[in-house]
């Protein structure tokens with residue numbers, strides 16, 4: 202049997218003295234996963250843990266080889282993350298962010314200029330982010346999550362603040378990156394998702410497939 206793309210082993214995350222996550226063993230094979238859970242359930246914490254952005258105990262192994270704890274730089278190059286409520290310094294422009302990501306992550310699966318056009322951000326990408334609406338900011342953060350050549354893309358609440366025209370574009374990108382470039386997705390949502398998607402749920406402090 203092939204190694205899971207993500208293997209969470211004995212993952213425990215606490216804030217101060219409060220344990221939020223206790224995930225003994227979670228194996229995610231290649232797929233598109235939706236992580237469901239109510240407010241405060243621990244979805245964002247799970248995403249930040251899987252992204253390798255906050256400290257936790259235990260480990261996450263990517264594709265049977267790259268350890269989040271032992272090879273953090275290599276791991277983070279292969280796991281992209283779009284925050285639910287992205288925050289950037291106000292003076293920076295969307296173009297600055299794209300240039301920084303392209304420089305750090307290297308060439309992408311898909312031409313970034315094409316994605317800028319597709320997501321409809323070209324009209325404002327050269328303006329400072331302080332002038333963006335929350336939806337404009339969201340689109341830029343989603344664009345950044347599709348840069349480089351990740352094996353996993355984590356999207357935290359991508360559906361909030363996006364207008365109805367943008368949702369099909371996002372679904373198309375997810376499908377294309379999954380089918381053509383072999384990317385595994387984990388996407389959080391409050392809403393029930395389309396039939397056929399693999400669903401994960403925060404149950405107690407664990408994450409289970411439902």
Ligand SMILES: Nc1ncnc2c1ncn2[C@@H]1O[C@H](COP(=O)(O)OP(=O)(O)OP(=O)(O)O)[C@@H](O)[C@H]1O
Pocket residue numbers: 216217221238239240241242243244245246247
């Ligand atoms: N930096 C932090 N310090 C302390 N506690 C935190 C911190 N971040 C989150 N928490 C707590 O961890 C728990 C899970 O929060 P988290 O943001 O992961 O939930 P969520 O499922 O994403 O919620 P929502 O759907 O409301 O965004 C909550 O009880 C929250 O109060």
